[in-house]
Amino acid sequence: MVARVIPVNPFDLVIFGATGDLARRKILPGLFHRFRVGQMPLESRIIGAARSNMSGDAFRDQVRAALEEFVAADQRPSDDLAAFLERLYYVQVDATGAAGWSELAQLLRPDMIQAFYLSVSPDLFGSIADQLSKRGIATPDTRIVVEKPFGRDLASAKALNADLLRSFDETQIYRIDHYLGKETVQNLMALRFANSLFEPLWNSTHIDHVQITVAEEIGVAGRGGYYDRSGAMRDMVQNHLMQLLCLIAMEPPARFEPNAVRDEKVKVIEALGAVTPDNIVRGQYRDWNGMSGYPEDAGAPDSRTESYVALKLAVANWRWAGTPFYLRTGKRLRTRASEIAVVFRDPPHMIFPPMEGRKGNALIIRLQPDEGITLRTTIKEPGPGGMRLKEVDMDMTFADALGSDLHSQDAYERLIMDVIRGDQTLFMRGDEVEAAWSWADPLIAAWEESPLRPVAYDAGGSGPEESLMLLHRDGRRWRAIGA
Known part of the structure; x- marks a missing residue:
């Protein structure tokens, strides 16, 4: 099956931090793929902006x-590679000073869509936004893209939002979470709201519980300094799992429109009940079977930072009363x-x-590594x-059902094209970010x-034993990681 490519209008995309790791690994490869399949018009340009002193040829x-x-x-x-590189430009810009902004302004074309991707540290968001505004570079139609982390608590998130809103309207700000660009995540909405098969069953009358798992095989080696200041709650739960x-x-x-969708998401966060200590498990991986432990990887022997979190949550509304949501995420688990x-x-009366x-009926939505949907019957x-009786899986792996080209698309390339279209549906709104921090802050504090230290679990395992009890005491079990 061949994906239908809908070209966007010509644009100028400025990537601040264009020489950084995220730009090299995700943003630029994603743009190249969109160019190669014909979605990025030939008139479009990508302008790298960073503090490094280099020529355009060196950047290319x-x-x-x-x-x-x-x-x-x-x-x-x-x-294709040569044609893509021809559309690349570079400007040396001082994010906190005066150098380079005039040169950037001269490069931009006022008749094109203008987007600015801030692939930089959050402490630079405000200064870059201010410079774009006060130097007259930004227009009322300018889009500005910011990467997580959106603060480390409610106070810093509010400060970041205020920094951006001094120069831009909320309709111009795209807070990117790459999880929302995954094909299967987007399919959640299609699965629920485009199929009469599921939506009538999507409530506590028919759903016993929901499990959300994001397991990582890697540890924190190489980014221990950042991670030890954040932990699994800030790094994963407050944004991705939420x-x-x-x-x-x-x-x-009411309609598939950015604010309508995001209004409903905010209502979910505001409906989350208080989480008691007995419904939370914090873990930290220890060395096991030749694999290093968290203290070694993070360079912090006495760290009390969690590399694993499991929670039991309740959504306090009519639809979900009595249906628990179990969330877990962790580093150095048995597989990704x-x-x-x-x-x-179960049926109210089993005649067999x-x-x-x-195990009963379940709908399994796989986000990675093999995106797809399985219905256990x-x-x-x-x-x-x-x-x-026998339980069997009705499986739809997207790579098989829809073609390998769809499967290979990265979340970033989809989301960047949404920025160019001006579609904010899959991006977080400011009040949504603040609501999530309002929920997470008391737990972190x-x-x-x-x-108390986090409980230890073996590197390469399934997480702490205590997290198993989180479900066992309710007569339930976690699905095996990678099942």
Whole structure:
């Protein structure tokens, strides 16, 4: 199946921090792929902006090297690569000073869509936004893209929002969370709201519980300094997992329009009940079977920072009363896997003999590594000899069902094209970010005030034993990671 490519209008995209790791690994390869499939018009230009002193040719050589490293050889024909590099420019800009802004202004074309991607530290967001505004570079139609972290608590998130709103309207600000660009995450809305099969069942009458898992095989080595100041709650739960929870639990919006969708997501966060200490597990991986532990990887022997969090949450509204949401995320687990499991209630009266090991109906939405959807159903086992039941999976792996080209698209390239279109549906609004921090702050504050350390779990395992009890005491079980 070939994806239908809908070109966007010509644009000038300025990438601040264009020589950084995110630009090299994700942003520029994503733009190259969009160019190669014909979605990026030939008139469009990409302007790198950074403090490094280099020529345009040197920047293009650096981008060429990045594409050769992060784009497969069969996906970067030499003609396409050369044509893409011709659309690249570079300006040396001092984000906090005066140098380079006049040169940047001269490069930009007022008749084109203008977007500014701030792939820089959040402490530079305000100064760059101020410079774009006071120097007359930004227009009323300018789009500005900012990367997480959107603060480290409610106070800093509010300060960041205020910095941006001094120069830009909320309709111009695109707070990017790459999880929302994943094909399966976007399919959550299509699955629920475009199919009469599921939406009538999407409530506590029919759904027993929901599990959201984001497991990572890697540890924190190489980014221990950042991670030890953040931890799993700030790094993953408050943003990525919260977004997945919102999409699963939200009410149907009146229309598929950015603010209508985001209004419903905010309502979910505001409906989250208080989380008691017995419904939270914090863990930190320890060395095991030749793998290093968190203190070693983070360079912090006495660290009390969590590398694993599991929570039991309740959404206090009519739709979800009595249906718990279990969230977990962790580093150095047995494999890399992200999924949402919607587990349905058993029939009110089972007329067949009990089936050993029965797990029940479930809708499994896989985000990575193999994006797809699985529906677990119960059928009769083939053959004579009575009514023996068997559970089978009805599987749709996107790479198989929709073609490998769709599967290979990265979340960043989808989201950047949405920026150019002016579509904010998959981007977080300021009040949404602040609502998430309002929920997370009391939990983090309680941990920081507590003398208790996170419980230890073996590197390469499934997380702390205590997280298993979070479900066991409710008569439930976590799905095996990577099942």
